[in-house]
Amino acid sequence: MAEELTDSDVLVPSWREAFSAVPRHRFIPDTVWVEDGDHLVPVHRKDDETRWVDLCYANDSVVAQVDDGVPAGPGQAGHEITSSASRPDVVARMLAALMAEPGMSVLEVGTGTGWNAALLAERLGSAQVTSVEVDPAVADRARRTLREAGYEVTVATGDGALGYPPHAPFDRVIATVAVDRVPYAWVEQTRPGGRVLVPWTTDFHNGALVSFVVARDGTMQGRIVGNVAFMRLRSQRGKRASLDRHVHDAAAARRSSTDLHPYDAFGEYDASLAIGLRVPHCKLIVTGHGGGAYTAWLIDPWSGSWAGLDYRPDADRYVVRQSGERDLWQEVHDAYQWWDGLGRPTADRWGLTVAPDDQYVWLDAPDNPIDRPGT
Template identity: 65%
Template sequence: MAGASERMMELAAELDAAGDLPAEWGEAFRAVPRHLFIPPTVWIEDGDRLVPLHREDDPEAWLDLCYANDSVITQVDDGEPVGPGLVGAEITSSSSRPDVVALMLATLEVEPGMDVLEIGTGTGWNAALMAERLGAAHVTTVEVDPQVAERAHRALRSADCKVAAIVGDGALGYEPGAPYDRVIATVGVQRVPHAWVEQTRPGGRILVPWLTDFHNGALLALTAHGDGTATGRVVGNVAFMPLRVQRGRRASLVRDVRDVGRARRTATDLHPYDVIGEYDASLAVGLKVRRCKLVVESHEVGYTVWLIDPWSGSWASLRHVPGAECFEVRQLGFRSLWDEVEAAHRWWTGLGRPEAGRWGLTVRADGQEVWLS
């Protein structure tokens, strides 16, 4: 059975062979062992459920997870899981998938000598990778969850990595270390906090997963202009958990979906996959239809798409049956969420079905504006 360092080399070789490991980051990926940063209890997905895996119960399986090209779930429900193996638990911290980490580091366009602020320390692995290439004195990382931060700080110390690791709300950036040449958020935002723009040097880059209630991720690269504004566009496809202060309400089938019998019944020939499975479409729909959470419930045959507005209590469902050309829709509440989604899909089609990369954002002190180029 391969040991940790062999697995680390194998993972780097796998990413390299797939063209996912930029040359300038190769050394860091071969020098910073991911397993040092992964806690002894992680969570694995089993259908709709999350179940814990403890290193002492199965050290081989645990090490396999550390060196698979996959994200590792390291915290659920803010560290207070409602119960092992329950449906509906929320992933609240993870070590991102190594190829996504490599993609984001490449897209950050950071060079030795530059100062970087990371939002979302998580396990600390990404901060340690950056420290390996840029020097620890050039890396500041902020984590909001004290337990997660404490564990990351221990891991960073054990790897002798002396980055500035801060416990606090990353939405505020970290003023004492500013200005930064680069800001990298490893957590998603609906609204880009203006502190990140203010704390970035003119011409500096802010890389941030951008999400909506409906759609969970596009990578946005913004340039700070030094006048309190930043602009940029979508440069990639990533999925991240939301910034804690922007999480909004959680949608729950158990809590939010009621009175199924009273729901308005209609039918649609818009295939649900064309809306939720088509990346460009679902990004655009999410920009248009606000406060609409998407939950996909899988069945033995087919799946149900649930659209839930947990603020107003409106919901819609659409049952997908393989091979069908027409789908039953149920809607309840003052919003007709499926109708809104279908209208947004028509709007996107009318715009000529723009690809994700044509969307951009301008961030100012008083808010942000979405644009299409």
């Protein structure tokens, strides 16, 4: 795995030794979950060791826990992924972006399996690494696994949004969970000049990696430096959108049509990132109908508004249905035009400022904040 990541230029030289030294499989639980069609199903090491090992060393995330450790029974909504070992190339890119050097102290938020904490400990030393995990069972397992692998890092059980004051200030904070509001504790607990690396998300778009530098005035500024998708911080999970629960009265929906190709709005990274900035509380679900046809559903689980756009490969206009107090497709369409009008800024032109009582998104420079309706 380390060789493959090196060959594809993902693993920078300073992290190569750590990746080779830390055996990922030691951190992966004996039962993991894999996708099977629309479902997640368990794979047990005792039943299929070869498959389990392959999963441990594939360049993919490994689902270590679903439904907060109490898997939903038959007939209930599909499983939700609640803990995983992140994809190796994502971990490698994030560690490179963290710019941590031996001697620096690091706070990791979201211990999960403990694999990333082990990589940090291997390079920086166990005493330099503190990791916080909200789920007690996940934290206990990671603590034990890390110790057995020879890494005496501090694994604290608790809400990582609060940081870990007993070990602050840190030189680096790395979140391995996504947030839409960056907890101010991460600024407070980082030394001026230190870095905070955060997977940042909106309801519409998941997500972007933001690399912040903490200033002396108690604020931090950051720019988008990559494209990552993480599960959310537990307290910021929001509501799940579901077709069964939220899409009804289709016959009574307001009908219109559009010539905006859904891929331009949803599939294109820079566009969907910008739409997420402007259209709050809007989740996207796509259902395929075969032959390349699909419906893109926009759902606001808070107000119950929904929209469906029916894509047919042979059409150049697409039927849109909208229901509820919001015209969600219209909002997405307007946000797309707003982004287009700005000259289609790429992700790297957006940045965030986090201050004690406020945080905002800007384009190109902090003195150019953008208006984000409803957030």
